[in-house]
Amino acid sequence: MSIGPPDEDPGPSGAVPVRAVPVRHPGRWASAAVLVVLGAMLVHTLGFSTVLRGGKRVPRFEWGVVGQYLTTGPVLRGLLVTLELSVLAMVVGIILGVLLAVMRLSPNPLMAGTSWLYLWFFRGTPVLVQLLFWYNLSYLYPTFTVGVPFGPGFVHFSANSITPFLAAALGLSLNEGAYMAEIVRAGILSVDEGQAEAASSLGMTRGATLRRIVLPQAMRVIIPPTGNETISMLKTSSLASVITVGELLLAVQNVYSRTYQTIPLLMVASLWYLAVTSVFTVGQTFLERYFGRGSTREPPPGFWTRLRRNLAIRPRNPTVAGAGPTGS
C-alpha cells in the first residue's frame, strides 16, 4: 500500500485516499551505512593496497598477472574441459537420477531395492575415491569382454581405452546420479496424488502420466536444488585434476608450478568459476520461470521493486489504495 501526496484530490468515485505515514526502517539505513564502510575497505584492500615482498613494494593482489593469464590458451582450454566435464556429468547424472527415482518409487520391490542399493553405495563413498577407483580400473579388469555370461566372448577391449577424462566423467556422473535421484524423488512426491489419478482416469499409461503430468509439475521443486548441484559440480570437477585431467585447476597449476605466481593464477581460476556460475544462475532463473507457469497469478516482483519496497522509497507515480482511478 502506498500513499498519495497530501494535496491529492479524492478520486471521481469520491473515495478519500488513505493517508498514513509508512513504517520507517531506521535499522535498514544503519546497516546499509555499515555495509558501505565494509565495502569500501574491501575495494581498497583488493584493488589499491600494496605489500612489501622481497624488499619491494608491490600491489597486494597482482591484478596485472591475473589479467595477463586470464585469456591465455592453456587456461581457456582448461576452462573448456571443465565445462565439458561438468555438463556431461550433470546430463548423465540427471538422466540417471530420474531413472533411479522412478525405480525407487516403482511398485516392483526388485527395482526399488536396486535403486536403494545404488544410492547407498554411491552416496556412502567419497567422490574423490570413486574417481581414483575408475582411474585405476585396469588393475581390476585389464580387459573387458562382451559375450555370453560365463560363456564365450565376442568383443574384447583393453581398460587402457578408459582415458582420465572418461574415468572422471564416469565417476562424477555415477555419483551425481545418486544425489539427483533423491532430488527427483522429492519432486515427484511433491505432486498431489490427484494429478496422477486424473491422468490415469483419462487412460494415460504410467509412463505418459509421469512424463506429461507429474514430472513437469515436479520440476518446480527439482530445479532449485539441481541448480545447486550444477554449480557444485562445476567446482567438484576440479577433483579430476588429481587423476591428470587437464581441466581449469590443473591448467593454472601447470602455469604456477613454472612461474610460482600461485595466488594470481588461483584467482584466474576462481574468476572463471565465478563467471560460469553466474551464467548458470541466470539460466536457472529462466528455467524456474518457465516451469512455474500456472502456479502464480502474477510474476514475483523483480529485484529493484523489492529493494524499493524494503527501503520504503515512494514510486514516482503513486497509486492510491482503496480508491478508483484518481483524477490525474
Next chain:
Amino acid sequence: MTDAMVQAEQVGKRFGRLEVLRGIDLTVRTGEVLCLIGPSGSGKSTFLRCVNHLEKVDSGRLSVAGELVGYRESGGKLYELRDREVCRKRAEIGMVFQRFNLFPHMTAVDNVMTGPLRVRHESPTTARERAGGLLARVGLADKADAYPNQLSGGQQQRVAIARALAMSPKLMLFDEPTSALDPELVGDVLDVMRGLADDGMTMIVVTHEMGFAREVADTVVFMDSGLVVESGPPDAVLTHPSHERTRAFLSKVL
C-alpha cells in the same frame, strides 16, 4: 442384460483390516443416471474408483459394458489385465473429482486436449478444435487460455467435465463434484451435468445435492457402511424411505 452399463454383484473391497465395501449389488442401465448418496465414509468414493479400476476389487464381480473390470475371463479362470488394457478401458470412462484435479501447468484448453492428444494420439489441430467446442458446451469458450488458478472453483470443475468428455466416454463418474464449491457456483456445474443427462449420458453421481438427485436421477441408491441399504426411483428413496437408516441420513442433509 445387454443394456447394463455397470453391473456389480457382491462387490467387496478392503483396505487392510477395514472392510470398506461389503457386497455391493447394483445395476446401471445404459442412459441411466444413478445418484449414490450416503454418509461420509460409507464407501461411495471407493465404489466409484473400483468402477474405473483405480482400486482393485477384492471379491464379487464388477463389469462395465459387459466386460469384467480389471480381469479377463477365459476357460472359467480370471486373468489380470495388463497395464495397457486397463488404460484402454479407463479411457472409455470419464471421471470428475471433488477437488477438480486439473493439471495446473496447462491452460484450460490444454487440459481438455490432454486425453485426445496423449491417449488417442489425435492431431493437435483436431484435438484443439474439439476442445474449444467442449469448452463452449460447458460455457467457458472465453476461458480457453486461462490457467486453472485463474479460474473460479465452478469454472475449474466445468473444465474438468469438459476434459472427461473429450474422451467421448460411454460412462461418466462424478465424485461429489460440487462439494468443494462456494454455494453460488454449484448451480452452473449442476446445469452442465443436467445437460449431459438430457443428452442420454450414462452417469453415476455421488452427491449431497438432494434437489439434483430428485430432479435428474432415474435411480437413487443409499449406501451405508459398505452396503446398499435402499435403492429405487428418487421419489421412493428420498420422499418415502423404507429404512430407518435412510430416514436418519435424510433428516440430517435435507
